[in-house]
Structure formats: structure tokens, C-alpha cells
Amino acid sequence: MRNIYLISLFSLLIPCLLPGQPFKVFDNFSELEERIQQTKNTTTLVVNFWATWCSPCIKELPHFSTLHDKYTNSDIEVLLVSLDMKSRMDEAFIPFLKKHKIKPEIILLSDQDADNWIPRVHEDWGGAIPVTVLVRGDQRDIFQGEFEDFSDLENFVANFLKKMGKPMPPIKGS
Numbered sequence: 693m694r695n696i697y698l699i700s701l702f703s704l705l706i707p708c709l710l711p712g713q714p715f716k717v718f719d720n721f722s723e724l725e726e727r728i729q730q731t732k733n734t735t736t737l738v739v740n741f742w743a744t745w746c747s748p749c750i751k752e753l754p755h756f757s758t759l760h761d762k763y764t765n766s767d768i769e770v771l772l773v774s775l776d777m778k779s780r781m782d783e784a785f786i787p788f789l790k791k792h793k794i795k796p797e798i799i800l801l802s803d804q805d806a807d808n809w810i811p812r813v814h815e816d817w818g819g820a821i822p823v824t825v826l827v828r829g830d831q832r833d834i835f836q837g838e839f840e841d842f843s844d845l846e847n848f849v850a851n852f853l854k855k856m857g858k859p860m861p862p863i864k865g866s
Contacts, residue, residue: 715789715798717778721809724773724801733829735767738849740824741813743775744788748838749822753794755842759849760796766861768849770796775821778802826852 718724731737740756742749753772760770776785778800785800803809810819814834817823826833826849833852839845850860 715774715800717781717800717802719778719802721801721803721805721812724799724803725812727771727799728827731769731827732767735769735828736849736853737827738768738770738824738845739773739813739827740770741773741775741821743821744784745776746821752822752839752845753792755839755845757795758842759845762846762863763861768861772796772798774798774800776800824848828852828856828858831856 718727728737728739738756738759740749740752742753744750756770756772759768772794774785781800789798806819810817814823814825814832816834817825817836820836822838824835824839824845831852833848833855835848839848846860853860
């Protein structure tokens with residue numbers, strides 16, 4: 693029995709240790725909630741829900757990488773939450789990550805009880821992806837749909853901060 697447990701554990705960890713973008717697998721939404729709550733109240737967390745099978749999601753992913761790069765070492769963090777099936781991790785998810793070399797933090801959320809956790813992300817979210825939620829302390833905002841270009845994403849973040857009386861942080865290297 694112990695060997696079966698160890699084999700199962702290693703089969704879950706090995707994909708996370710392969711060369712390429714590291715990622716975490718969360719089997720339960722509460723793990724994602726804990727990750728979000730670990731973010732400082734002075735940090736704006738940009739959480740994008742996406743999947744490798746979602747064309748609009750794939751099209752906008754570079755905008756999140758640009759945001760991540762442009763605001764490195766600032767109070768903006770990017771978290772990409774994939775809703776891919778855990779059972780397709782080896783055949784679709786990991787090859788996608790290797791091919792696209794995504795820089796922001798990545799989590800594969802495999803909790804299938806979406807009817808329960810979607811309203812906990814944001815009460816206005818109907819469940820369609822892509823969707824982006826901004827979190828800063830107890831404040832949240834949501835953008836449902838695809839960002840057409842980087843400036844749309846950046847403006848969404850800037851307007852969120854402006855509502856709270858906060859400026860956009862300086863750009864990396866400024």
C-alpha cells in the first residue's frame with residue numbers, strides 16, 4: 693500500500709519538476725483561495741482563468757506575460773489559473789507550457805465543483821473563460837472576456853487602482 697502511495701505522489705510531482713515553466717496543481721479551490729490570501733494587501737493580484745483549449749485565452753496570454761515583465765518588482769502580481777483537466781496534463785498542458793514559455797506564476801486548478809467555487813471568485817462571474825479578476829485586500833473587480841491588446845489589460849488594472857486612489861506603480865527600470 694505504501695508503494696502505491698509513493699508512486700501516486702511521484703506521478704503528481706514529476707510533471708512539476710520537468711524543465712520549463714514550473715506550476716502547481718491545486719485539486720481543491722480552497723488551495724487557490726489560500727494562495728490569493730497570501731498576497732499582501734498592498735499588492736494588486738491579477739488572476740486570469742484560462743485553458744489550453746480556449747482560443748481567446750491563448751490569444752491574450754502574451755498580454756499577461758507583458759504585464760508581468762513590465763511591472764516586475766512592483767506591487768502588481770500576475771497569477772494564471774488554468775482550468776485544464778488534470779487527466780490531460782501530460783498530453784496537453786505540459787507540452788503547451790514548454791512551447792509557450794509563460795513567465796507568470798501558473799496554477800492548474802483541477803477542482804471540478806465549479807458551480808460551488810465560481811461565485812466565490814466573483815459574484816458576477818458566469819463561468820465563461822477567459823476571465824480576469826483583480827484582487828487587492830478585500831477589493832475585487834472582474835473583466836469577462838478577452839483583452840484585445842495589452843493596453844486594454846493595463847487600463848483595466850490602472851482604473852481599478854484609480855478607484856482606490858492608488859497610482860499605477862513605476863515601470864520596471866524606471
